[in-house]
Amino acid sequence: MTEHAPSALTRRAFLAAGSGLVVSFAMLPPAFAQEGGSAPAPWEPKLPGSLSNDPFLDSWIRIDPQGGITVHTGKAELGQGIKTAVLQVAAEELEVDPHDLALVTADTSRTPNEGYTAGSMSMPNSATAIRNAAAQVRILLITEASRRLGIQPGALRAESRRVIAPDGRSLGYGELAASLDLHVEAVPDAPLKRPESFRVMGRPVPRVDIPPKVTGGVAYVHDLRLDGMVHARVVRPPSPAARLLTAETAAVEAMPGVLGTVRDGNFLAVVAEREFQAVKAMRALADAARWEEPATLPDMTDMPAVLRSLEHEVGTVAESGSPQLPADARRIKATFTRPYQIHGSIGPSCAIGLTDGDDLTVWSHTQGVYPDRQAIAEMLRMPVERVRVIHAEGSGCYGHNGADDAAADAALIARAFPGRPVRLQWMREQEHAWEPYGPAMVMEVEAALGPDGRLSHWNYDVWSNTHTTRPGPAGALLPARHIADGFPPELPQLSITRSGSGDRNAVPLYTIPNKRILWHFVREMPLRVSALRSLGAYANIFALESTMDEMAIAAGADPVEFRLRHLDDPRARTVVETAAARFGWPGEALPQGRGRGFAFARYKNYAAYFAVALELELDRESGNIRVQRAVSAIDSGEIVNPDGIRNQTEGGIIQSMSWTLYEQAVFDSRRVTSIDWASYPVLRFASVPSTVEVHVIDRPGEPFLGTGEAAQGPTAAAIGNAIRDAAGVRLHDLPFTRDRVRAAVGV
Amino acid sequence: MAIRLTVNGVDHEIDSEPETPLLYVLRDELRLNGAKYGCGLGQCGSCTVMVDGQAVLSCLMPVTLLEGREITTVEGLGTIDAPGPMQRAFIEEQAAQCGYCIPGMMMRAQALLQADPEASDAQVREALKWNLCRCGTHMRILRAVGRARELMRQANAAAVVGRAG
Numbered sequence: 001m002t003e004h005a006p007s008a009l010t011r012r013a014f015l016a017a018g019s020g021l022v023v024s025f026a027m028l029p030p031a032f033a034q035e036g037g038s039a040p041a042p043w044e045p046k047l048p049g050s051l052s053n054d055p056f057l058d059s060w061i062r063i064d065p066q067g068g069i070t071v072h073t074g075k076a077e078l079g080q081g082i083k084t085a086v087l088q089v090a091a092e093e094l095e096v097d098p099h100d101l102a103l104v105t106a107d108t109s110r111t112p113n114e115g116y117t118a119g120s121m122s123m124p125n126s127a128t129a130i131r132n133a134a135a136q137v138r139i140l141l142i143t144e145a146s147r148r149l150g151i152q153p154g155a156l157r158a159e160s161r162r163v164i165a166p167d168g169r170s171l172g173y174g175e176l177a178a179s180l181d182l183h184v185e186a187v188p189d190a191p192l193k194r195p196e197s198f199r200v201m202g203r204p205v206p207r208v209d210i211p212p213k214v215t216g217g218v219a220y221v222h223d224l225r226l227d228g229m230v231h232a233r234v235v236r237p238p239s240p241a242a243r244l245l246t247a248e249t250a251a252v253e254a255m256p257g258v259l260g261t262v263r264d265g266n267f268l269a270v271v272a273e274r275e276f277q278a279v280k281a282m283r284a285l286a287d288a289a290r291w292e293e294p295a296t297l298p299d300m301t302d303m304p305a306v307l308r309s310l311e312h313e314v315g316t317v318a319e320s321g322s323p324q325l326p327a328d329a330r331r332i333k334a335t336f337t338r339p340y341q342i343h344g345s346i347g348p349s350c351a352i353g354l355t356d357g358d359d360l361t362v363w364s365h366t367q368g369v370y371p372d373r374q375a376i377a378e379m380l381r382m383p384v385e386r387v388r389v390i391h392a393e394g395s396g397c398y399g400h401n402g403a404d405d406a407a408a409d410a411a412l413i414a415r416a417f418p419g420r421p422v423r424l425q426w427m428r429e430q431e432h433a434w435e436p437y438g439p440a441m442v443m444e445v446e447a448a449l450g451p452d453g454r455l456s457h458w459n460y461d462v463w464s465n466t467h468t469t470r471p472g473p474a475g476a477l478l479p480a481r482h483i484a485d486g487f488p489p490e491l492p493q494l495s496i497t498r499s500g501s502g503d504r505n506a507v508p509l510y511t512i513p514n515k516r517i518l519w520h521f522v523r524e525m526p527l528r529v530s531a532l533r534s535l536g537a538y539a540n541i542f543a544l545e546s547t548m549d550e551m552a553i554a555a556g557a558d559p560v561e562f563r564l565r566h567l568d569d570p571r572a573r574t575v576v577e578t579a580a581a582r583f584g585w586p587g588e589a590l591p592q593g594r595g596r597g598f599a600f601a602r603y604k605n606y607a608a609y610f611a612v613a614l615e616l617e618l619d620r621e622s623g624n625i626r627v628q629r630a631v632s633a634i635d636s637g638e639i640v641n642p643d644g645i646r647n648q649t650e651g652g653i654i655q656s657m658s659w660t661l662y663e664q665a666v667f668d669s670r671r672v673t674s675i676d677w678a679s680y681p682v683l684r685f686a687s688v689p690s691t692v693e694v695h696v697i698d699r700p701g702e703p704f705l706g707t708g709e710a711a712q713g714p715t716a717a718a719i720g721n722a723i724r725d726a727a728g729v730r731l732h733d734l735p736f737t738r739d740r741v742r743a744a745v746g747v
Numbered sequence: 748m749a750i751r752l753t754v755n756g757v758d759h760e761i762d763s764e765p766e767t768p769l770l771y772v773l774r775d776e777l778r779l780n781g782a783k784y785g786c787g788l789g790q791c792g793s794c795t796v797m798v799d800g801q802a803v804l805s806c807l808m809p810v811t812l813l814e815g816r817e818i819t820t821v822e823g824l825g826t827i828d829a830p831g832p833m834q835r836a837f838i839e840e841q842a843a844q845c846g847y848c849i850p851g852m853m854m855r856a857q858a859l860l861q862a863d864p865e866a867s868d869a870q871v872r873e874a875l876k877w878n879l880c881r882c883g884t885h886m887r888i889l890r891a892v893g894r895a896r897e898l899m900r901q902a903n904a905a906a907v908v909g910r911a912g
């Protein structure tokens with residue numbers, strides 16, 4: 001069949017079976033092979049996706065003699081549907097049904113180390129690796145069948161876990177695999193199936209994880225019940241800088257079901273036989289603890305000035321032409337802000353720890369089992385190989401939430417109760433107060449319009465942290481900071497990278513001759529921060545796309561047309577044009593109090609393209625805003641599961657609406673005061689739009705670009721732009737709460 | 748003192764302390780996964796179950812008040828092999844991202860549709876206002892409840908025809 005290897009490639013794969021390393025070296029691109037002795041790992045530049053870190057086929061795909069096929073991914077299901085997408089690519093290339101495959105996800109004892117499941121990189125990294133590995137395994141199976149049957153590989157076809165000859169003879173994958181060594185390195189350029197022959201990829205295959213979730217199956221780490229399991233709760237300090245003075249534990253330890261307490265520095269926990277006994281004991285222990293609480297937090301109403309004052313150094317993210325705006329140019333200068341915002345998982349973080357002799361096992365909804373293991377081992381001062389971290393699903397995390405901290409809590413407590421699985425569940429107030437937040441940011445834009453009606457100058461300054469303080473180092477774990485002989489957090493470093501972090505999407509994708517993008521690096525944040533879905537891109541795109549809109553108005557241009565003036569990339573143009581056309585942009589004049597807004601970005605400037613048009617209603621009296629309809633287009637490369645892309649993108653749009661309209665963490669000089677859903681309001685059904693459309697643009701044969709974070713920034717900007725359209729005012733400060741809207745429209 | 752509970756049509760004797768919220772009894776004593784802990788404060792709806800046909804926040808409901816009442820959790824709506832109409836609708840609409848909020852949504856919608864099989868879309872939105880979803884699955888949840896309404900209607904019609912025949 002056509003998508004099978006031309007024979008030269010089959011031969012190469014066959015060679016790979018015998019001597020992987022040799023082949024890998026032989027596959028090096030010439031320029032690389034000529035480099036001197038300091039060349040990096042030989043496969044690094046060429047193998048697709050995560051194969052570059054773990055090139056062995058059997059790290060990803062194993063076939064047992066009975067023909068059972070197991071796929072291994074180092075990525076974790078976060079509710080983004082990665083399990084299903086990975087099964088689809090593997091099934092496609094192995095010519096089997098997805099139901100024929102078993103899947104093992106992130107587990108330090110069983111799967112490759114793929115770092116974090118983050119940054120919309122699961123498809124580019126893991127699915128790409130698995131797709132390529134599966135294709136090569138199929139080629140090896142066919143090659144082996146060819147040898148045994150004495151028939152040319154090109155005449156054989158793979159189907160339903162068998163390799164079939166034209167004369168009807170066939171061999172099962174199991175019997176073929178029995179004489180194959182899959183512990184061979186992948187080659188960089190094995191042929192993949194072509195889109196015309198896809199059976200499974202590109203289709204809306206139903207998610208494998210949904211049926212158990214809607215029928216009460218064991219679906220989350222919260223649902224695991226291990227034999228002899230006991231329940232733990234931590235008592236957190238009342239404020240980030242608080243120090244524990246005394247804790248009278250005797251009365252708590254005498255409570256029904258209580259097995260004991262753990263105290264280590266500022267770390268305090270209690271363990272009981274039953275869960276609600278642990279909750280009651282936690283409350284009693286909190287009452288029995290006395291803390292010293294210094295006032296260390298800044299005035300939150302003055303965060304922009306605080307961030308500016310915390311500037312540590314300045315990095316140049318991009319520079320071209322001159323930053324000097326011509327004196328007579330039409331120009332705009334504006335400052336935008338974004339507050340601390342929380343991940344706010346609906347299910348608070350949870351983990352189970354089990355100490356068994358010298359070994360510790362932790363079940364966690366961490367995004368990175370390997371880095372989490374590293375950090376936990378360091379915190380407990382034990383050898384890393386004695387720690388195993390197994391991923392089990394949690395409630396959606398949207399970045400670095402309390403997962404790793406809860407895993408560390410469970411590990412610490414489990415050490416004190418060897419032999420018994422310890423289930424540690426955070427309370428709602430603890431999740432709200434202690435998860436690492438998406439960082440507050442300040443963005444300043446100064447832009448000028450040339451005489452040709454195009455942008456001539458763009459100066460951009462962003463005050464931001466790195467947005468990533470994930471484990472690896474123990475100091476990234478909350479309890480590791482609280483224990484007596486603890487670990488301080490590592491200070492983040494300014495580094496300008498292709499993906500960006502605090503500066504993510506700070507550089508416009510638009511063609512602008514003169515631009516200067518500076519990152520005023522804030523190293524130490526008053527409240528703990530880390531990665532929240534899309535990192536700095538949310539706020540940077542908000543500022544960028546708000547300013548694009550103002551410039552369009554200054555130029556007397558339609559905002560969509562104005563963006564197209566500055567876009568050369570045809571895929572970017574297609575996304576913008578599709579969203580506009582499906583929305584019916586610009587549409588008829590709207591009545592008072594209604595407005596339309598548009599925004600676009602390419603995530604990280606190299607990943608998914610996304611554009612959105614929306615219409616909203618603004619009530620001048622109450623300041624209430626309701627988005628009525630949103631129409632979007634996304635191009636995230638070749639489609640594996642169109643419904644998965646739609647689902648995640650709808651989710652991104654709605655979540656960004658919630659961030660943008662309602663959300664900010666609040667605090668006084670000592671404590672975080674947004675500690676539940678009443679003090680930290682989020683979007684509710686009453687404010688959900690009537691319709692949200694997602695049009696997915698397929699790019700057969702193009703690389704997977706990832707989907708999960710593309711919508712966050714543009715949605716925020718489109719809302720701001722629609723408010724501008726509805727009321728003639730530009731809002732610069734997130735979120736657009738009722739009070740702010742009322743103040744701005746001046747009723 | 749033992750407390751008698753009827754959950755999904757099955758009687759149980761529970762020896763939890765009487766003030767224990769129903770949620771903990773369902774999860775820890777009866778090993779049912781459907782009701783989820785989300786806040787314990789009555790703010791998010793992820794713990795929603797039905798008591799005598801009404802949607803109830805199980806995180807706030809002391810178990811001792813439930814003696815003799817009919818408790819239904821998502822496990823009582825069907826099984827993975829034979830999903831009930833509400834479950835089928837959520838599967839068919841692929842109405843979940845992480846799915847953590849979903850059983851609570853399903854139980855609130857079930858209570859609404861059992862009481863009023865013709866409930867309008869606006870009533871569905873109104874009923875669900877107690878339940879939070881953080882993944883932004885709202886549009887699909889609304890579609891799924893609409894589909895469940897249709898599936899339940901069909902099932903009722905079939906039952907009526909069956910009785911008439």
Ligand code: FES
Nearest residue numbers: 785786787792806
């Ligand atoms: S857990 Fe009951 S309302 Fe949130």
Ligand code: FES
Nearest residue numbers: 846848880881882
């Ligand atoms: S699907 Fe994740 S919270 Fe609703």
